[in-house]
Amino acid sequence: MENASWIRRMFEEGAALKKEFGEKNVFDFSLGNPNIEPPDKFFEVFSALATKKLPGKHGYMSNAGYAETREAIAEYLSEEHGKEIFGQHIIMTCGAGGGLNVVLKTLLDPGDEVVISKPYFVEYNFYTDNYNGVTRLVKTKDDFSLDLQEIQSALSPKTKAVLINSPNNPTGRIYDKQTIAGLAQLLDSKSRELGREIYLISDEPYSKIVYDGVTVPSILAAYKNSILITSYSKDLSIPGERLGFIAVNPEATPLDQLLNGMIFCNRTLGFVNAPAFIQRVVQHLQGMSVDVTIYQRKRDLLCRALKEMGYSFITPDGAFYLFPKAPINDIEFVRELQKERILAVPGSGFGGPGFFRIAYCVEDWVIAGALPGFKRLADKYCG
Ligand SMILES: Cc1ncc(COP(=O)(O)O)c(C=O)c1O
Numbered sequence: 001m002e003n004a005s006w007i008r009r010m011f012e013e014g015a016a017l018k019k020e021f022g023e024k025n026v027f028d029f030s031l032g033n034p035n036i037e038p039p040d041k042f043f044e045v046f047s048a049l050a051t052k053k054l055p056g057k058h059g060y061m062s063n064a065g066y067a068e069t070r071e072a073i074a075e076y077l078s079e080e081h082g083k084e085i086f087g088q089h090i091i092m093t094c095g096a097g098g099g100l101n102v103v104l105k106t107l108l109d110p111g112d113e114v115v116i117s118k119p120y121f122v123e124y125n126f127y128t129d130n131y132n133g134v135t136r137l138v139k140t141k142d143d144f145s146l147d148l149q150e151i152q153s154a155l156s157p158k159t160k161a162v163l164i165n166s167p168n169n170p171t172g173r174i175y176d177k178q179t180i181a182g183l184a185q186l187l188d189s190k191s192r193e194l195g196r197e198i199y200l201i202s203d204e205p206y207s208k209i210v211y212d213g214v215t216v217p218s219i220l221a222a223y224k225n226s227i228l229i230t231s232y233s234k235d236l237s238i239p240g241e242r243l244g245f246i247a248v249n250p251e252a253t254p255l256d257q258l259l260n261g262m263i264f265c266n267r268t269l270g271f272v273n274a275p276a277f278i279q280r281v282v283q284h285l286q287g288m289s290v291d292v293t294i295y296q297r298k299r300d301l302l303c304r305a306l307k308e309m310g311y312s313f314i315t316p317d318g319a320f321y322l323f324p325k326a327p328i329n330d331i332e333f334v335r336e337l338q339k340e341r342i343l344a345v346p347g348s349g350f351g352g353p354g355f356f357r358i359a360y361c362v363e364d365w366v367i368a369g370a371l372p373g374f375k376r377l378a379d380k381y382c383g
Helices: 006-021 040-050 067-081 095-107 123-130 148-154 177-194 255-268 276-282 292-309 330-339 364-381
Strands: 090-093 113-118 134-139 159-165 199-203 226-231 244-248 356-359
Touching: 006 330, 040 276, 067 090, 067 244, 067 276, 090 095, 090 255, 095 123, 095 159, 095 199, 095 226, 095 244, 095 255, 113 123, 113 148, 123 134, 134 148, 148 177, 159 177, 177 199, 244 255, 292 364, 330 356, 330 364
Parallel strands: 113 134, 113 159, 159 199, 199 226
Antiparallel strands: 090 244, 226 244
16 A cells, blocks of 8 residues: 555645645645536536436446447547447447456466556556556656667567557657557567567547647557557546446457457456446547647646746646656655645656656646745745
């Protein structure tokens, strides 16, 4: 539990601060919990379906989810990825977290390695460990883009998969098309050399939260043995509803075994199937997302102010996280921020010591209220 998560620790310490100083006097950037309400259309569809009595719609279903929802998703993905994908390639899951567990349980034998570039979403460690897999952490470049040489040197006969996350939590980095093509080439040639598949798993719950016209390149178009995992948690702002899906590349091998394995694991991990009602709702909301310009405005507000104060960081392309350099040791700096009643998470909690994460999916008053504290610490340490 000591290593469980810096995010949760900060969140809990924040709760104590809020009790002492009052909610409005604590500036909480610790959690990636979207602050925007779901789009109006979500509520329209939700209400319309909630009052419809359909026989059998509250019973057990196929462990992969409702066929009509999977088909609607496949149709949308086919268009988005320029590739024919059918409902059979989609498995509805309990969020991206559920999807990652299903995929890792399906793929991993004990001791198999999953290569992950850091900084990264730390839950990956626990998810991999759930199935006795081992995470092999590699460095990214200074701008947090993938370092293909580092990935190459981590590949071994034990590698079962490379797991990427773009847009990235905590850095906001989106990997460009050329990098994804390079990664695909690398995995292709290593798979040939080893005489077996290395899978590319892409965790993309933030794929619709992108800025400045940057797009997330399609891994399904880039690499045959690819598995996309995403959710509606962030793009529709419904993380509590626990809905996501896995899309397996129709060219992946051995396709039937992969799909059947994942459907089996969805069942036997105890999820049985993803939440029924929300599956029916999202069937009608394909391609929709919250108004991303709201997050972009918050990003710009924060980036402009922190830059002026002297903080240094890479401007994020997507997601709702900023990952600035800590002017002193990141854990100490986060403690200093706490004294200013600002809650952030040390980069050490993401395998990125020397940085700190600000989740800016918060109300504007939180950003405005925190700026004087950030300024005082910049004056003290950034000089
Ligand atoms: C990178 C990343 N992957 C997966 C998840 C889990 O998403 P979900 O709520 O859809 O399970 C999160 C949640 O914050 C995340 O940041």
